[in-house]
Structure formats: C-alpha cells, structure tokens
Amino acid sequence: MPANVLYGQAGGVTAVINASAHGVIQGVRHHRDHFGRIYAAREGIIGALREDLVDLEREDAASLDALRHTPGGAFGACRYDLGPLESHKHQYERLMEVFAAHDIGYFFYNGGGGSMVTAEKVHVAAQQMGYPLTVMGIPKTIDNDLAGTDTSPGFGSAAKYVATSVREAALDVASMAESSTKVFIMEVMGRHAGWLAAAGGLAQGRPDDAPQIVLFAERAFHRRAFMDRVREIVERVGYCVVVASEGLRDADGQFLSVAESSHVEDWIQLGGVAPNLAEMVRRDLDLKVHWALPDYLQRAAAHIGSATDVEQAAAVGERAVELAVAGENGRMPVIRRESDEPYEWSVDSVDLARIADVETTVPEAFIREDGYHITEAARRYLAPLIRGEARPPFINGLPDYARLGMFPVERRLPPYELDEQVAPQKGGKPA
Amino acid sequence: MPANVLYGQAGGVTAVINASAHGVIQGVRHHRDHFGRIYAAREGIIGALREDLVDLEREDAASLDALRHTPGGAFGACRYDLGPLESHKHQYERLMEVFAAHDIGYFFYNGGGGSMVTAEKVHVAAQQMGYPLTVMGIPKTIDNDLAGTDTSPGFGSAAKYVATSVREAALDVASMAESSTKVFIMEVMGRHAGWLAAAGGLAQGRPDDAPQIVLFAERAFHRRAFMDRVREIVERVGYCVVVASEGLRDADGQFLSVAESSHVEDWIQLGGVAPNLAEMVRRDLDLKVHWALPDYLQRAAAHIGSATDVEQAAAVGERAVELAVAGENGRMPVIRRESDEPYEWSVDSVDLARIADVETTVPEAFIREDGYHITEAARRYLAPLIRGEARPPFINGLPDYARLGMFPVERRLPPYELDEQVAPQKGGKPA
The missing domain is CATH 3.40.50.460 (Phosphofructokinase domain)
Structure with missing residues (x-):
C-alpha cells in the first residue's frame, strides 16, 4: 500500500498559502496510485509533534477547492523551530514515531526561509535515522526574501x-x-x-x-x-x-x-x-x-489577490508532489522567470539546503540613485507579479472563504509535551 | 439662455463621492435644454470664492464616466466654513459676484452635515441678496451620521x-x-x-x-x-x-x-x-x-466598493438635478428604505435646514445589551448596504482611475484673498 502524505504550514501566512495547499491536494489526486491518504498537520511541525493531524480525505471537494481563494493558513501555521539533531534527538524521534504510526512517507512543508530550515532538518534526520521519508519544501512569504526563486508566492x-x-x-x-x-x-x-x-x-x-x-x-x-x-x-x-x-x-x-x-x-x-x-x-x-x-x-487581502501569484502558489504546490513522484527528495520548487514582457515563467527546483535561512534584499539596481524611489528595472521586475485579479466569490457582500471540517485523525501514540523553551503560550500569562 | 451649473465637493471624501458627481453630470445631460454649461469649483466653496472653476464640458466622455468608479474628490474637497451672513457679508457678496460673472444659476454642493450648513447659508444669502440661485445639497459621508437619510453614500x-x-x-x-x-x-x-x-x-x-x-x-x-x-x-x-x-x-x-x-x-x-x-x-x-x-x-477603497453604495451615490446626484428642474430649492435628496429583505429603496428629499449639522449615532437597538457587539436588527440594517461588488477596471494589475483634464474657466474678476482665520495652509509653516 502506498504511503500517506502529510502537509503542513509554517511562518507568517499569506493570501495564497492555501492555494499551495490546494496545489498539493490536486497533485496527490492526479497520482492517486502513488499515494495513500493525505493528512494535514495542525500548526505545522507542532501538529506533527503532537500527533495533531486532520484527514483531508474526509473534506468535501467544494471546501477543498475554496482553499484556492482563502487567505490565512487553513491548517494553522506555527512559528516553532526544531533544535539541532545532536542536542534535540528526542524531537526527531517523536516525529518519526508519529510518521510511522500514520504511515507517512511524504512530508510537504509550506513556509519561508526559517521553515525551510525545519524541513531540511527533518529531511536530514529521517535519512540519518533510516526512516523512509520524502521531504519537499514549498515556498511562501510576503517578504519576497527567499533565495533561489524569482519571487515568493504571497x-x-x-x-x-x-x-x-x-x-x-x-x-x-x-x-x-x-x-x-x-x-x-x-x-x-x-x-x-x-x-x-x-x-x-x-x-x-x-x-x-x-x-x-x-x-x-x-x-x-x-x-x-x-x-x-x-x-x-x-x-x-x-x-x-x-x-x-x-x-x-x-x-x-x-x-x-x-x-x-x-x-x-x-x-x-x-x-x-x-x-x-x-x-x-x-x-x-x-x-x-x-x-x-x-x-x-x-x-x-485575498479579495485583491494577484492572479499571477495565486497561479504560482498552486503551481509550486503541484510541482512539489510531482517531484516526489519522480523520486526527488529534500528539494523546493521555485519560480524561474523566462521573460519580463510578455511575462513568462516556469517552475524549477532547488535543494532545501541551498535556500534554508538565506534572505535576499532589494538589489541596488532596483533603488533609484537618490534612494527615494524605484527604478525602471524594478518596475519591469515587479509589474508582472501583481497582474490579474484573483477574486473570491462573495455572498451577501462579503468574501466567502473556506470552512473546513478539520476531521481529526485518530491518535495512536501517547501525548507529547512540546519543549518548554519554545512552547507557545496558551493564553493568559505565559510561564 | 439657460443658466450654468456649478458643482462642488466638500468635507472628508469617500470612495463614491465622484459617483455622485457623475450622477449630477448625467442629470444635466438628460436636461440639456434646461441648463447651460456645467462647471466644478476646485476645493468646493474655496474655488467658488477664488473663482477657481473648471469646465466639465471640455472633458472627454470616457474620463467623466470613469468618475463613477474613482475614489477621492476629483475636484478637490475643502474643509472650509463660511462665516455668518451678518458678520461675513463680504464672503457672500463675493460668491454672488462669481456666480453672476459666470451665469451660475445652480449650485450643487456635495458633502456631509457641516457642508450642508454651508449650502444652506449660500441658499439663504442668495435669497436675501436677491440673486436667483437654486441650491441643492448632495449627501456623502463614510460616517453614516447624516440625519434625514436611511444611509449616507460613502x-x-x-x-x-x-x-x-x-x-x-x-x-x-x-x-x-x-x-x-x-x-x-x-x-x-x-x-x-x-x-x-x-x-x-x-x-x-x-x-x-x-x-x-x-x-x-x-x-x-x-x-x-x-x-x-x-x-x-x-x-x-x-x-x-x-x-x-x-x-x-x-x-x-x-x-x-x-x-x-x-x-x-x-x-x-x-x-x-x-x-x-x-x-x-x-x-x-x-x-x-x-x-x-x-x-x-x-x-x-473603490476596489472593494459596494455596488449598492455606488448606485445610491449616483442616484442622489441625479435626483438633485431633477429636483432643480422641478423648481425646488434648498433641498437635499436622501435615501429612503422601503424594505430590508429584499432590500428596496427610493430617493426622497428633505430641506437643507432640517439636516444641516445634525449627527445621528448608532441606536440602542443596534448594540447588543452587553455593549460588545451588534444585534440582529443592526445586521438587517447593515447587510444590504454592502451588497454587490463595484469594481473599477484594472490595467497592469492596478485600478485605473479617472484623470481629468481640469480645464480652467477663464477668470473675469480680480483675485480674492480667503479670510485669514480660516485660510488653508499652503505647505511649509502656516502663518
């Protein structure tokens, strides 16, 4: 029986990270024979550690399709870093236990530079621990500071x-x-x-x-x-x-x-x-x-989403699945620009290790010499990225966003306490 | 020869005040025999005082039609109050001089409660000074605090x-x-x-x-x-x-x-x-x-404008013209609600004197008893007002808003200095 898929979201969310989730779901559907069930981890790696998973197979198709125009992170997105494998082996052991308990063979992690560090750590840990896991990063960030890609979805x-x-x-x-x-x-x-x-x-x-x-x-x-x-x-x-x-x-x-x-x-x-x-x-x-x-x-602001951005977000999600099907591992799909005008782009991929935690800034050539405005080169780069109007459906004058059932996957392991030093506060005064 | 029309905008602008301007322009077009040329005063009453007028007849039709979806006040909107007629007669004498110099017989003033005080003052002054002038107010305010109307365009x-x-x-x-x-x-x-x-x-x-x-x-x-x-x-x-x-x-x-x-x-x-x-x-x-x-x-935010709101803004502009054609004076068109669901409304009108400077607040029945949310009655009132998506055309990913030629009307009078105490600052340190 083919292995199951786990998808997670991390870091500051965007108007289109759910479009990437939709891309992953579509990709898995296109390769039904290759994959078992598809699950999502709640709050990204936190849910993976806590065995807090939801079963996407039980959602109705309309709700899943609505992800394509719904902002925020539908499954919860964490700010949570794993420790180094050497000093925090228990975190990785727990992850592999959870993966094993649910026959997870594929882990798709959707986030920014920091989250790609997490994805890479999980990738390396699985290899060292001999757990058969395909790990794919999926880029997102409104900051556009991810390396290795022409632009970041969001x-x-x-x-x-x-x-x-x-x-x-x-x-x-x-x-x-x-x-x-x-x-x-x-x-x-x-x-x-x-x-x-x-x-x-x-x-x-x-x-x-x-x-x-x-x-x-x-x-x-x-x-x-x-x-x-x-x-x-x-x-x-x-x-x-x-x-x-x-x-x-x-x-x-x-x-x-x-x-x-x-x-x-x-x-x-x-x-x-x-x-x-x-x-x-x-x-x-x-x-x-x-x-x-x-x-x-x-x-x-998905109500004024860029159609180009939504399309690219979905494309990197789908491509991540295709790369996994092709037997690749530890990689992240990226956007490659083929031409400015007409705007043409393709999806390529890079090693997670190459882009994790690297930030790119606005280059000299995009800032006017006096420092107070953008240059024509910047316009050529930026203009295509905002083109096209991606609009959600409206009901009674308001955008109608996805409401998922979030059906929990039955737990098979004892509860797990997150490490205290990075434990998120649960409301009220923190410890 | 029929008298000319002067239109002005005042007070905090909205996403749809230009739709009211468009309504006035359309109304005048429908009654070409009744009116001469249509002008706009720059910065509302300030432009009327300074004889700073633009000729809308010289704008091309496409630019004028674009007013219907363009936010802000295309002709400039002032925060400027006229003094009482008794103590500031010179202001009104100047206004009537400007009106006479340009054969203005109709003054349409588009603003909120404070601006309606100005409109009413001009109305009363013209009558007392024997100048033949039809004055119509046109409501607008995002604050929804205008009296006499079910809601305020904007x-x-x-x-x-x-x-x-x-x-x-x-x-x-x-x-x-x-x-x-x-x-x-x-x-x-x-x-x-x-x-x-x-x-x-x-x-x-x-x-x-x-x-x-x-x-x-x-x-x-x-x-x-x-x-x-x-x-x-x-x-x-x-x-x-x-x-x-x-x-x-x-x-x-x-x-x-x-x-x-x-x-x-x-x-x-x-x-x-x-x-x-x-x-x-x-x-x-x-x-x-x-x-x-x-x-x-x-x-x-005209990119997420309410279609209902745009329609009502245009309707009160058009109705102001029709009231003037019908020989009314010193009035303001208002929105009357006929039913909540299905939402039906009509345009009525009230005396300027009745609504000038009166503010309405959210009624008790719309605030939940504990004070922390709205009631069902509030939902019934509010829901229809945001219904329908009024969207501007987009070019290269950005809304394409009206750019008027703003053709100045030739001056026929000596320059006028605005009263110092209320003179707007021109940049740099004020006096």
Whole structure:
C-alpha cells in the first residue's frame, strides 16, 4: 500500500498559502496510485509533534477547492523551530514515531526561509535515522526574501494590495490637501527587505504622482534630507505620499520604530515607523499628517489577490508532489522567470539546503540613485507579479472563504509535551 | 439662455463621492435644454470664492464616466466654513459676484452635515441678496451620521472594506494564534458614531467567529470588563479580534486616544485607539497583540466598493438635478428604505435646514445589551448596504482611475484673498 502524505504550514501566512495547499491536494489526486491518504498537520511541525493531524480525505471537494481563494493558513501555521539533531534527538524521534504510526512517507512543508530550515532538518534526520521519508519544501512569504526563486508566492498579492491601497489613499489626500492633510505615510511589512515598499512605488503612474517617496529597509534614513524632500514636494505638488518599510533604520542602524518611541514600552514589537515619521514631519515641517498601518490586512487581502501569484502558489504546490513522484527528495520548487514582457515563467527546483535561512534584499539596481524611489528595472521586475485579479466569490457582500471540517485523525501514540523553551503560550500569562 | 451649473465637493471624501458627481453630470445631460454649461469649483466653496472653476464640458466622455468608479474628490474637497451672513457679508457678496460673472444659476454642493450648513447659508444669502440661485445639497459621508437619510453614500463602501478586512485579517490571526499573535485590534473611523465599527461586526458569520468584540463610540470603555472578556475569548476560542471606533471614550468621557498617549504630542489628532488598546492588553494580559489602523485606506477603497453604495451615490446626484428642474430649492435628496429583505429603496428629499449639522449615532437597538457587539436588527440594517461588488477596471494589475483634464474657466474678476482665520495652509509653516 502506498504511503500517506502529510502537509503542513509554517511562518507568517499569506493570501495564497492555501492555494499551495490546494496545489498539493490536486497533485496527490492526479497520482492517486502513488499515494495513500493525505493528512494535514495542525500548526505545522507542532501538529506533527503532537500527533495533531486532520484527514483531508474526509473534506468535501467544494471546501477543498475554496482553499484556492482563502487567505490565512487553513491548517494553522506555527512559528516553532526544531533544535539541532545532536542536542534535540528526542524531537526527531517523536516525529518519526508519529510518521510511522500514520504511515507517512511524504512530508510537504509550506513556509519561508526559517521553515525551510525545519524541513531540511527533518529531511536530514529521517535519512540519518533510516526512516523512509520524502521531504519537499514549498515556498511562501510576503517578504519576497527567499533565495533561489524569482519571487515568493504571497508577495505578489501583498504587493498588489499595497500598490492599490497607496494609489487609492493618495487620491483621497490629493483631493483634500489644499485645506487638510498634506503628508500621508503608509507603513508596509518588511523588517529586513524593502520589497513591499518597492511594490508601493508601482502606484506612481506619472512623475509627481503618489507615492512621491519610497523608504527602503535597505537605505539608511536621514531625517534632514527626507524633510527637505517632503517640503519641496508639498510646495510643488501640493501633497506628499510616503511608503515606508517597517524595517527602516537610521545611519546608526537603529530602527526608526525604536528611536522615537522607546518611551512606549514594547512598541517596537508592533511597528511604529509610520507614526514616528508622522511625528517628525509635524515637528520639523509643521504640516498636517495622516498615517496608515495596515499590518495583517496586507498579507490577508485575498479579495485583491494577484492572479499571477495565486497561479504560482498552486503551481509550486503541484510541482512539489510531482517531484516526489519522480523520486526527488529534500528539494523546493521555485519560480524561474523566462521573460519580463510578455511575462513568462516556469517552475524549477532547488535543494532545501541551498535556500534554508538565506534572505535576499532589494538589489541596488532596483533603488533609484537618490534612494527615494524605484527604478525602471524594478518596475519591469515587479509589474508582472501583481497582474490579474484573483477574486473570491462573495455572498451577501462579503468574501466567502473556506470552512473546513478539520476531521481529526485518530491518535495512536501517547501525548507529547512540546519543549518548554519554545512552547507557545496558551493564553493568559505565559510561564 | 439657460443658466450654468456649478458643482462642488466638500468635507472628508469617500470612495463614491465622484459617483455622485457623475450622477449630477448625467442629470444635466438628460436636461440639456434646461441648463447651460456645467462647471466644478476646485476645493468646493474655496474655488467658488477664488473663482477657481473648471469646465466639465471640455472633458472627454470616457474620463467623466470613469468618475463613477474613482475614489477621492476629483475636484478637490475643502474643509472650509463660511462665516455668518451678518458678520461675513463680504464672503457672500463675493460668491454672488462669481456666480453672476459666470451665469451660475445652480449650485450643487456635495458633502456631509457641516457642508450642508454651508449650502444652506449660500441658499439663504442668495435669497436675501436677491440673486436667483437654486441650491441643492448632495449627501456623502463614510460616517453614516447624516440625519434625514436611511444611509449616507460613502458609508456602504467603507463598511464593505471594514467587514472584508476584518474577516481576512482574522483568518490570518486564527491560523497563527497557537504560537504567535493572540489578540488583533483594528481601529476604524468614526469620531462620534460607531457605524463603521458596527459594520465590522458583519464579518462575524457564526458565534465565536471574529470579530468577537466591537467597541462603539457610543459606549463607555471599561478596561477591566474589556480585559476579562478578551481573556475569556482567548482561552475559549484561541484568539480574539477587536474592532474599535476611533472615538472610543472611557467612563469619564476621555478619548482613549488621549488617555494613554498624552505624552506623545498631538497624537490624538491622528488616532491611536488601536495602539493604546494593544498596549493595555499587553500590560494587563501579557498576550501578543497586533493592531491595524487603515486610516484613509478605508474611505478610498473603490476596489472593494459596494455596488449598492455606488448606485445610491449616483442616484442622489441625479435626483438633485431633477429636483432643480422641478423648481425646488434648498433641498437635499436622501435615501429612503422601503424594505430590508429584499432590500428596496427610493430617493426622497428633505430641506437643507432640517439636516444641516445634525449627527445621528448608532441606536440602542443596534448594540447588543452587553455593549460588545451588534444585534440582529443592526445586521438587517447593515447587510444590504454592502451588497454587490463595484469594481473599477484594472490595467497592469492596478485600478485605473479617472484623470481629468481640469480645464480652467477663464477668470473675469480680480483675485480674492480667503479670510485669514480660516485660510488653508499652503505647505511649509502656516502663518
């Protein structure tokens, strides 16, 4: 009897990670003879450790198909790292016990750079421990910082949300600038890479259109130069729209979100570049400012999903299955760009070991020389990624997202306590 | 020769105020024999005072039609009040001079409660000064606080954005709560009325779905009771999503945005209920919290516009013209609800004097007895307003919004200096 499949999600979720899940499910269906049942681990590797699995075979087809347009991680996505095999062998022994108890022969792990470290660890551990396991990584991250791939599924949809939102809010600001707000600052995700800020730059159709300024995590923030620029733009255009990376830092490498708000306890944890920049603009230029911080809205906005992104997310999920069928192991499908215009892409794959925990940032060639906007090269790269409108069905004016039955797989092992040092808090005060 | 028409926009703009402009333009086209040319005042009453007019007859039809799906105020919208006629007669004399110089016989003013005060003042002044002028108000506000109408154009689209965004972000939070964020707070507009917070409540499909808590501007915030509720929900459901009105106040009537952040100069101006609530949750419950503050994004999101809202916005614009043709004066078209389900509505009208500067809040019957959610009556009222998806055309992955030529009407009068006390700042330091 063919071995069963276990699928898991990890790390910050996206608008399209469930489309990858759907791709895996479709792939398994196309090779019914090759696989047994398909299960999902709840909360990724945590569910695998806890033997907390759900049986996807029992879900109805319509619910599973709805995954293709449903944001978030339908099976729960953890932030949880496995320890090194040498010092944390018990974790891997437990995993192999769970896999063995449920005849798991295939483990598909859908996540970002950190999660690929986990996938690679499981891959290596299974080999060393002699457990027959095929491990495949499936890429996702809105940060677009995964190595080895032209883009990361999840980024295109977040980028489309950011560019659309900036364009829309700018129309609002432009119409009222004469007697109200003159500067608008939108903070976007990207702690170490300014990819989403760069995407905001796409909203600028003509010179002087908003956003007039893009602040990259890759460039040091110089308050005075920034203020001079804002003042000049407000005087000339009437208003100024700024898109800022949450990871913006000053010349000393200090995060902007810390610099001005260290008096507000813990604020750094939650972002705050936009309110800080706003406060500086008010102090230095005495202009009326508004700011927005969409936070999770930008990575969950399937209602304005990029069709290209959804298609790629599903494609890497399907390809992971095909690679497994072809007998490959320890690999991750990636997007390869064939041409910018017309946009053509294919799916390739790389070794997990090669991409795990490597981050890519916005290259020099994509940042305008003065550091305050994107280049034409950046536009050529970014534009195709947000193309096409992937829309969920709406019922009564609201998007209708998947509701799975989440049928538990019967446990066959004793309960397992997660290691304390990395145990997630269950609500209330943590230990 | 028939008199010319002047259209103006005022107050906080919306995703559909331009659809009302389009309705006015369509109405005038349908009665070509009754009207001369149609002009728009730039920045509303400011443009009327400054003789800063644009000629809509010179725009091409496609650009004007694109107004129907373009957010923001295409002609500029001011926050500018006229003084009382007794003490500021010069303002009204100037207005009548401008109107006379351009044969303006019809003034359509598109705005909220405050702007209707302006419209009514112009109406009364024209009558007292013997200038033959038909004045019509056209309602708009995302706050839904206008009197005399079942709903205000602009609210439905903002409501759809808020409910959609909450539903989406909640899927993100739900999927990661086990090992990451457990509480998510989204701040929505509404300084004096909790209508948009109430709209967020629509995202809850089943009991225990997000948002689990709605905080209304109409209810005093009690920290301890709120924290008890958040803790209970996190323990039972695993996470808690809160939608909070920016106008939330404590039992002493103090704005939450002030209470915790008075040490950050001017912060109150920019909102900050969400970060403050987040800080309190962290301190009191020691839970990981995220928050979002979409600010202008929520009132400019034409990409997720409500079809019902767009239709009503256009209808009140067209009706204003028809009322003028019928010889009425000093009135504002309003939406009348005929039935909830199926949703049926008609356009009625009220005297400007009756609705100017009157605000409506969320009624008792719409707020659950415990104060933390909406009732079934609220759902019956709100649900039809967000129904239908009004989508702009997309080009290269981004919404394609109207770009007007904004052809200036030749000036015939000497320049006019706006009164200093209410003069808008032009950038840089104000006087």
